[in-house]
Amino acid sequence: MMSNAKIKNMEEFAAVSGISRPTVSKYFNDPESVRQTTRKRIEDALAEYDYRPNIYAINQNRRLTKNIGIVVPYLVDPFFAEIARNLEQQCIEAGYRPTLFSSHGDQDLEIEILDHLRSLKPAGVLLAPLGRHSKKLEIEKFCAEIPTVLFDSSLEDFGLAFVGSDNPQLSTMIVEYLCRTGEPPCFFEMANPSNPNANKRRQSYIGAMERLGHIPMIVRADGEGWAFEEIGRSAGMAALKQSNFKTNTVLCSNDRLAIGLLTAFYEQGKRVGFAEDCAIRIAGQDDHPFSRFTCPPLTTVAQDYKAISRYSVETLFAAIQGEVKPHEVKLFAGQLVMRQSA
Amino acid sequence: MMSNAKIKNMEEFAAVSGISRPTVSKYFNDPESVRQTTRKRIEDALAEYDYRPNIYAINQNRRLTKNIGIVVPYLVDPFFAEIARNLEQQCIEAGYRPTLFSSHGDQDLEIEILDHLRSLKPAGVLLAPLGRHSKKLEIEKFCAEIPTVLFDSSLEDFGLAFVGSDNPQLSTMIVEYLCRTGEPPCFFEMANPSNPNANKRRQSYIGAMERLGHIPMIVRADGEGWAFEEIGRSAGMAALKQSNFKTNTVLCSNDRLAIGLLTAFYEQGKRVGFAEDCAIRIAGQDDHPFSRFTCPPLTTVAQDYKAISRYSVETLFAAIQGEVKPHEVKLFAGQLVMRQSA
DNA sequence: ACTAAAACTTGTCGCGCGTAAACTTTTTTG
């Protein structure tokens, strides 16, 4: 059926479809905007001839493209890969073209990505900043230029909105659970957390412990970068040898640290879990995609991935379509995921 | 220092830099192609005025863009995220603009991505196809149109080259290791593997076992899709209950399946490893980023990520720069990674 | 059936840049 005549541009395509070029152009911008009969004629021609409008010519002339930038700090972390997948899907469903970028934990790369994004003239950007290391001024400038929704990790009140998890709620919930079912937890975190969520979680841990009449016990892991599992393992090993965990329960700042800590305990021959013969209980925070498959499976509090990604996209599109709102902070509650590690 | 005068286009920028527009254009295409003195004048102006050529106007007029498409089947798998990261980095170093796409295990999405890629007019594409499910004809057509290097998973002789691991070598090495150090391994794989590598690994397992005088024992896991861990866990559980593993050693078709199987054994209270008190040995194939952190850490054969990504990029760029070679198959050897699981 | 609104047509301009030809200036070279 497909005719072999090659269509070079919209002019030629308009000719073979029997419709004028401006109308064809209108169709490609929004198929609903033309009459049913002309729409059919165009789509018949589309079925017969292989033509697609030149995306560069389109974007050059449209003030706003249909591009959406998605930037995550570290794509090798399946947590971000999973969120990115959700975001991508929802952008496509809304008729936009998402482009995915990862800063790979490098703040210079993050700025380069924003720079590249600028020249892409996106309709909007969904940005999970690196956190503590992000070059604030440059990001602020970017948010002022291009409609941007921040997620996962907030940066002051930059952008249209911040969408993330209610860290105090997450941490409080798991602290209370751990206290209710055994010894109060120590808190295991990185000494220099690259993510502001870490600070909120520490504060929430301290608050929850004090409310329950316990003394907060914080164990800090040395190490830089985004290799959280390895940091959790090596620093966990060190803490173990120095008996830094004062109770038989450890709450980790995030699941990846917990995964590393599980390995450390395994290597020391200590059983982890709530059973009789276990030496220690370990819990995480995030519900990382792999947490269900650790040994023992990791008890944690789940972030509401879907709600976060859905609300981020909705907020961005509302703003793109002209809705004006003051900066909003939207936090979603987490859910306790009880498995065998605690 | 930065002047606040806004530069709209190359015309204006040429004016303020005191150089003619064609020369400025030449500079942006290749800074080396202009005289040192004029280069300095342009770069001085660049430092003072904030101007970047419009990428859409550039790409509309250049027959070939500087875009490189990177397509992986499933980005939530850190294995692919890691390879993608390497590929990305090398493209950037070579002065190209990589764009990352994930098929998310969906063959229709894979075709859509290729379609979108076509309209991006990339200089080249690095493609890890979905495997068995990929719509061959469409991919073949794509490879014929655009310089494409296939990696990880081959599809006949499509594209400029296939770059991957020497699966027979990988499988043979680990089979020999397992046989040397204990009972010969059963082989645990998905009943309908979505990836052709799985078939090669099964064949290699069978060959290696026969050469060593053992009878191959294959256990097949039911399940569809890319949730390998869950398939490994549930099917592993079933196989365990039905005593389908005839020896105390299991070689898994890939690490993610092994990770799920570890969980199944854990849930059944069976210790995994080579120690005296262990019920079973489990080994994987790939050296997944998380394999070092499973409990016990997973013995596996490592794919040479770096070599694969480097050679893929080099081959693509050689072709882009005009080098003509017949279709090449480049396989890299793996390395035994001995940990505690086997 | 008549009228107004909606949709389409023709024609024309401009976006920002690549590219090429013809000419001029600067640099290199023997």
Add this chain to the structure above:
DNA sequence: CAAAAAAGTTTACGCGCGACAAGTTTTAGT
């Protein structure tokens, strides 16, 4: 220092499409 080579300038065109104005046809509403 003259001649050749290299680099830069001027001028002009074209890429494929969005956008708009003015006129024409179709549709919807009474």
